[in-house]
Amino acid sequence: MITSDLRAFTAALPAGGRLAGLDVGDKRVGLAFCDAGWTIATPAETLQRRRFTQDVATLKPLFEKQRIAGLVIGLPLNMDGSQSPQTQSVRTYAYNLDNALGLPILLWDERWSTAAVTRAMIEADLSRAKRADRVDRAAAGFILQGAIDALAHQLP
Numbered sequence: 001m002i003t004s005d006l007r008a009f010t011a012a013l014p015a016g017g018r019l020a021g022l023d024v025g026d027k028r029v030g031l032a033f034c035d036a037g038w039t040i041a042t043p044a045e046t047l048q049r050r051r052f053t054q055d056v057a058t059l060k061p062l063f064e065k066q067r068i069a070g071l072v073i074g075l076p077l078n079m080d081g082s083q084s085p086q087t088q089s090v091r092t093y094a095y096n097l098d099n100a101l102g103l104p105i106l107l108w109d110e111r112w113s114t115a116a117v118t119r120a121m122i123e124a125d126l127s128r129a130k131r132a133d134r135v136d137r138a139a140a141g142f143i144l145q146g147a148i149d150a151l152a153h154q155l156p
Helices: 006-012 052-065 085-101 113-123 128-154
Strands: 018-024 028-034 041-048 068-075 105-109
Touching (some): 006 105
Parallel strands (some): 018 068
16 A cells, blocks of 8 residues: 555555654665654665665565564655656656565655755765765654655544
8 A cells, every 4th residue: 555645555554563753865775764653763874776576686685584564664755845757767666566575665755854864964974975974874764754744633
């Protein structure tokens, strides 16, 4: 199941369970995980994208080890909210993950994620090389934190 609706996503999840956040790019996938109580997202790692079957072969055991119950995938919309070729690419990736893993997927607006984490890294005086190494997983953490904050407000 793939949705942008918080209530539908929550209803599709088993009681509790950890979530994974993904920042899907053309060359890399940033990963973040949150606790089962959905309070804090933690950037985890950045994977180099390969063929989709290779990506799944890497992601599936990671998700099983972390006991992931659902995925939050950043949806790259244009600043005016319209879709771009990158938006469709991420939708296709989400669709393929849904078929391969069968986990509920929430598509989350990620328009400001990379800019926000890059700005924070610059303010922290990280070198360009260190920023390049960390930005994708930090963006995944930013996306996941935004989603779990919104989910917390939806819960009774």
